[in-house]
Amino acid sequence: MTEVRTRIAPSPTGENLHIGNAYTALINYVFAKKNKGKFIVRIEDTDRIRFIDGSEKRILSSLKWLGIEYDEGPDKKGPYAPYRQSERLSIYQEKVKELLSKGHAYYCFCTPERLAEMRKSQQEKGIPTLYDGRCKNLSVEIASSKAEKEKYVIRLNVPDEGETQFYDIIRGKISFENKLIDDQVLLKSDGYPTYHLGVVVDDYLMKISHIIRGEEWISSAPKHVLLYKAFGWELPKFAHLPLLRNPDKSKLSKRKNPVWVSWYKDEGILPESLLNYLALMGWSMPASPAGEPEGRDKFSVPEMIKEFRLEDIKTTAPIFDIEKLKWLNKKYILEMSLRDKEKYLSYVKIYSRYTSNADFGSIVKDTAELIAPRISTFKEFDKLSSFFFEKPTSFEKKLHVDWIKLFMSIGDKILADKAVFEKEINGLAKEKNIKPKDLFMELRVAVTGKTVGPPLFESLQELEKIHKGEMKERLESVIKSP
RNA sequence: GGCGCGUUCGUCUAGAGGCCUAGGACGGCUGGUUCUCAACCAGCAAAUCACCGGUUCGAAUCCGGUACGCGCUACCA
Numbered sequence: 001m002t003e004v005r006t007r008i009a010p011s012p013t014g015e016n017l018h019i020g021n022a023y024t025a026l027i028n029y030v031f032a033k034k035n036k037g038k039f040i041v042r043i044e045d046t047d048r049i050r051f052i053d054g055s056e057k058r059i060l061s062s063l064k065w066l067g068i069e070y071d072e073g074p075d076k077k078g079p080y081a082p083y084r085q086s087e088r089l090s091i092y093q094e095k096v097k098e099l100l101s102k103g104h105a106y107y108c109f110c111t112p113e114r115l116a117e118m119r120k121s122q123q124e125k126g127i128p129t130l131y132d133g134r135c136k137n138l139s140v141e142i143a144s145s146k147a148e149k150e151k152y153v154i155r156l157n158v159p160d161e162g163e164t165q166f167y168d169i170i171r172g173k174i175s176f177e178n179k180l181i182d183d184q185v186l187l188k189s190d191g192y193p194t195y196h197l198g199v200v201v202d203d204y205l206m207k208i209s210h211i212i213r214g215e216e217w218i219s220s221a222p223k224h225v226l227l228y229k230a231f232g233w234e235l236p237k238f239a240h241l242p243l244l245r246n247p248d249k250s251k252l253s254k255r256k257n258p259v260w261v262s263w264y265k266d267e268g269i270l271p272e273s274l275l276n277y278l279a280l281m282g283w284s285m286p287a288s289p290a291g292e293p294e295g296r297d298k299f300s301v302p303e304m305i306k307e308f309r310l311e312d313i314k315t316t317a318p319i320f321d322i323e324k325l326k327w328l329n330k331k332y333i334l335e336m337s338l339r340d341k342e343k344y345l346s347y348v349k350i351y352s353r354y355t356s357n358a359d360f361g362s363i364v365k366d367t368a369e370l371i372a373p374r375i376s377t378f379k380e381f382d383k384l385s386s387f388f389f390e391k392p393t394s395f396e397k398k399l400h401v402d403w404i405k406l407f408m409s410i411g412d413k414i415l416a417d418k419a420v421f422e423k424e425i426n427g428l429a430k431e432k433n434i435k436p437k438d439l440f441m442e443l444r445v446a447v448t449g450k451t452v453g454p455p456l457f458e459s460l461q462e463l464e465k466i467h468k469g470e471m472k473e474r475l476e477s478v479i480k481s482p
Numbered sequence: 483g484g485c486g487c488g489u490u491c492g493u494c495u496a497g498a499g500g501c502c503u504a505g506g507a508c509g510g511c512u513g514g515u516u517c518u519c520a521a522c523c524a525g526c527a528a529a530u531c532a533c534c535g536g537u538u539c540g541a542a543u544c545c546g547g548u549a550c551g552c553g554c555u556a557c558c559a
Contacts, residue, residue: 011559128484153557188557195559219554321493324508374520440517452519
């Protein structure tokens with residue numbers, strides 16, 4: 001059996017790695033590793049108009065951030081380099097000549113204006129909008145001499161009859177009538193190939209065994225099959241993944257959802273959470289004979305690789321729902337804080353604005369068990385622990401100065417230990433006929449400024465550890481300027 | 483319009499003819515625990531398996547049709 005080789009082929013036309021591309025990358029990667037094969041990244045930068053400078057770099061770095069290692073790619077050595085289509089132009093030119101000579105492609109001199117008109121009239125008549133073939137029967141001699149002075153494109157010569165079909169690993173047999181397949185442009189007038197030519201030539205040359213890509217490519221798959229046939233090449237295996245969708249069921253888009261992987265990174269989502277969540281899209285962990293419960297939601301990429309089967313991917317397009325992602329992320333953060341405090345610290349360091357605080361490191365480490373179970377993303381860290389680093393400047397609740405004085409009267413006694421703390425506050429409440437609940441809340445807000453936060457006693461202790469007398473100081477300042 | 487792909491709780495899914503009066507997870511709700519929040523525990527609501535026919539002793543599961551949704555329909559990928 002030949003080696004399994006998969007790939008993703010992102011275009012540097014977006015800000016960053018698209019979440020849909022990340023999904024495709026995950027599946028390609030996992031499938032390759034499952035089969036001890038190779039996973040490749042190829043940059044398809046043939047659209048010079050929408051090209052965004054720096055996009056490739058960001059795409060690659062997001063891939064690395066996710067931990068999806070590629071074996072070959074534009075910034076790596078590999079037996080089939082270069083891995084950037086703009087550097088492979090001569091290859092496509094040559095392949096086009098081959099198609100031309102075999103009669104599988106032809107020159108076309110039609111202007112964009114004519115094409116637009118043609119489509120408009122086709123639409124009005126209600127017939128399929130396909131190239132009408134005006135240039136199809138130009139003789140080779142006329143066409144090639146014309147091509148020396150005029151702009152042209154090269155089109156695929158699709159047979160008029162019969163049908164083209166292929167087998168999709170996820171969906172089974174899919175077929176199209178040839179007469180409804182357009183004579184696709186293969187080579188643009190600027191000398192760059194279109195996606196269709198580039199993808200087929202490169203996948204073949206790079207010995208890609210399995211083409212695993214999004215559902216939006218099903219419609220153009222027959223064109224690719226026709227090209228393989230025209231070249232006389234053996235067909236790779238196809239698998240079209242379900243499309244990730246917006247909550248309104250349309251194709252995931254930046255208008256309606258954060259789609260850049262960098263956004264999730266900036267938000268404080270862990271790469272393992274994102275990957276884990278993506279794995280849940282269209283796939284689920286099977287019950288394992290080892291006694292693992294069926295339908296496990298939280299698992300690692302290596303665990304996924306062990307159980308993965310391409311044919312188990314569902315065909316239904318799932319909706320990308322950030323709620324469950326956050327739930328997973330929370331679990332991962334908690335686990336990290338328990339298992340590896342240093343790692344937890346290093347993550348907090350990235351997202352916190354208090355890093356310059358002298359006690360930053362020790363505070364984060366000491367309060368990990370207080371904060372970690374309460375945040376879903378690292379971006380939430382500051383909101384919950386700001387009071388460790390700075391005095392509150394506003395209070396989420398109106399404070400009673402006379403109650404605060406009560407706390408002052410019992411002083412440091414309440415910091416002794418938890419039992420004493422609770423006893424003292426409860427005693428005060430009884431004495432003054434105040435609900436203990438309200439009294440605890442009063443203390444909390446006076447010291448932290450917030451109504452929500454980590455456990456009071458532990459928080460106060462930590463505060464004192466950082467700066468002795470801090471609680472008193474804060475209470476005093478409340479009394480001074482209520 | 484044409485072609486293609488789909489359709490199980492709000493969401494992610496389990497389910498490959500009888501184990502399904504459809505299971506799990508997220509989210510929601512109720513109660514417990516508790517100084518708040520989170521966590522945890524107990525529980526609840528939530529899918530007439532899109533609809534209609536057919537095959538079968540028996541269908542979420544097989545077949546056909548309908549509806550709906552999505553994708554493609556570029557010298558973009």
